[in-house]
Amino acid sequence: MISATRNWLRRNRTTFAVGAGVLTVGYVATQYVLGRISDARERMSSDRIARENLRRRFEQNQEDCTFTVLALLPTATDNILAELETERITFELQQQKAAKLARNGEAPHPSEMGSTPPSVTDDDGRSMVSLQSESGIHASQMGIPSATSTGESPQDGGQQAQKARKSKLQLWNDLKISAITRAFTLIYTLALLTLLTRIQLNLLGRRSYLSSVVSLATGGINESTITLENNDDDNVDQAYGNDFETNRRYLTFSWWLLHRGWKEAMYKVEAAVKEVFGSLSPRDDIDMEKFSILTLEVRKKVEGATEADRRECRWLQFLLPPRDQEDFVLKESGMTTEPSAVSSPAPSISSSGITPLRRLLDETSDLIDSPPFTDVLTKLLDAGFSTLVDQKVAQQVFKLPPTSDITDASTSRITEILDVKPVKLPIVLALLTRQAHNIGNGVPNEYLQSMEQVRDLEAFAAVVYSSNWESEITPLNVDGTNTADVEIETAGFKTDSDAGQESIIDLGSASTFENAWGKAVDKSSVT
Known part of the structure; x- marks a missing residue:
């Protein structure tokens, strides 16, 4: 029996060996597959946590941009309101009218001393003379007493009348130009400040995120995920410019727009307003369609009439100082008193110096200077001017119903605009005077809210936040590690390496900001 069993095992030993081998290989393969599945599951969980963390970080960054704009805007608003004193001109006109009533023995009505510009349709004799004389109508045709009948010499009376005419007309012309220029300048300043703040905070947010990635990859952080906060103050952070002093100085450069850039924008807007609205008289009637056309003409002269012209328009001079003025900005803002603080050598500079x-x-x-900046700025200005013209002016001056109350907005809105009655120009100026304060100091700020609803603004911020990684990490080597090989998790901003996902950001070595922006716009249009 034992001998038979031994012989059977000897005859089938090859079969047993093969079977044992198959079982061993199967067991090893099963364990390997299970291990890879477990690793993939852990990696997916880690990636999901990192993506959610970065997404929350990006969203918080955009909220910070909103609060920063609201904090900085009053500074520019105060400067613009002080430069374009529309209320002072209005007060001088009211004083003239009050003086005229006093000479006629009439008491001024309380409403005449309000903030609304005085009417130009009253029976003010000298005002009528001044306005009509510019149109070629003689005073005798209007029944106004001449200088001879009042006991004055013709020469003295003519000089006084000419002086009164110039004073009245000049005040009204100044009020017209000031009210329109101020409202338009505030919209341009708000749009520029919104974009500048998005660029600044998203660049700093990207650098802070990169420093946390490098610290994690080189053992600086003993965690498997990327946290929202990075409190380390090591050489890696400072090498990436993530130190507090660098960030503080960089953010200080918004001083240029708040104190200098807005004035350059105002000069450009004022020249366009004078050219477009200069021929209008305070006694003229204006309808909604004409005001919209004139506003568009001002924008064409400021921004460019065609897409090619808008691409050629350079906004850098309004947002950042020339290089020879950078140290001046830092000094004026109280950041430093040392010369050449921007370009002087420092311990935390790259090998390129x-x-x-x-x-x-x-x-x-x-x-x-990139084309996407101009495209987004144009859409922000579209939103701002739409709020002013299509909502405030249309509803409060011309009494048009809101667009949301119209069933067929494409046809009914046009019919409403064509049927609306014209109003006197001073009524529009009064609204622009009030809206200037809402643009600069409104709480809540409807104009900023309308701009932030532009989808391309968030797409622009996402491209700034998640592009140009290679230029940030390539120059650095920490503890002999090539940081260019560090894997960057871009969270909600999908890259070409994400299989099965639509690409929005290209992080390849040949990528450019314009290419990334093109993909972001394509994705936005599809969704």
């Missing part, structure tokens, strides 16, 4: 602050300013300049 460029300081982190210099790199931030250069990249900001490139973004401002």
Whole structure:
């Protein structure tokens, strides 16, 4: 029996060996597959956590942009209101009318001393003379007493009348130009400040995120996920410009727009307003369609009449100072009293000798000069002017119903605009005078809200936040590690390496900001 069993095992030993081998290989393969599945599951969980963390971080960054704009806007508003004193001109006109009533023995009505510009349709004799004489109508045709009948010499009376005419007409012309220029300048300043703040905070947010990634990859953080906050103050952070002093100085450069850039924008807007609205008289009637056309003409002269003209328009001079004025900005804002604080050598510069602050300013300049910046700015201005013209002026001056109350907005709105009665120009000026305060100091700020509803603004911020990684990480080597090989998790901003996902950001070595923006716009249009 034992001998038979031994012989059977000897005859089938090959079969047993093969079977044992198959079982062993199957077991090893099963364990390998289970291990890979477990690793993939852990990686997916880790990636999901990292993506959610970065997404929350990006969304918080955009909220910070909104609060920053609201905090900075009053500074520019105060400067613009002080430069364009529409209320002072209105008060002088009211004083003239009150003086005229006093000479006639009439008491001024309380409403005449309000903030609304005085009417030009009253029986003010001298005002009528001044307005009509500009149209070629003699005073005798209007029944106004001449200088001879009042006991004055013709020469003295003519000089006084001419002086009164110039004073009255000049005040009204100044009021017209000031009210329109001020409202339009505030819209341009708000749009520029919104875009500049998005660029600044998203660049700093990207650098902060990169420093946390590098710290994690080189053992600086003993965690498997990327946290929202990075409180480390090591050399890696400072090498990326993520130190507090660099960030503080970089954000200070918004001082230029708040104190200098707005004035350059105002000069450009004022020249366009004078050219477009200069021929209008305070006694003229104006309808909704004409005001919209004139507003569009002003925008064409400021921004460009065609897409090619708008691409040629350069906004950098309004947002950032020239290089020879950068140290002046830092000094005026109280950041430093040392010369050459922007480009002087520092311990935390790259091998190319460029300081982190210099790199931030250069990249900001490139973004401002890029075509996507102009495209987004145009859409922000569309939203701002639409709020002013299509909502405030249309509803409060011409009494048009809101667009949401119209069933067929494409046809009914046009019919409403064509049927609306014209109003006197001073009524429109009064509204623009009031709306200037709402644009600059409104709580809540409807104009900022309308601009932030532009989808391309968030797409622009996402491209700034998630593009140009390679230029940030390539120059650095930490503890002998090539940081260019560090894997960057771009969270909600999908890359070409995400299989099965639609690409929005290209992080390849040949990518450019314009290419990334094109993909972002394509994705936005599809959704």
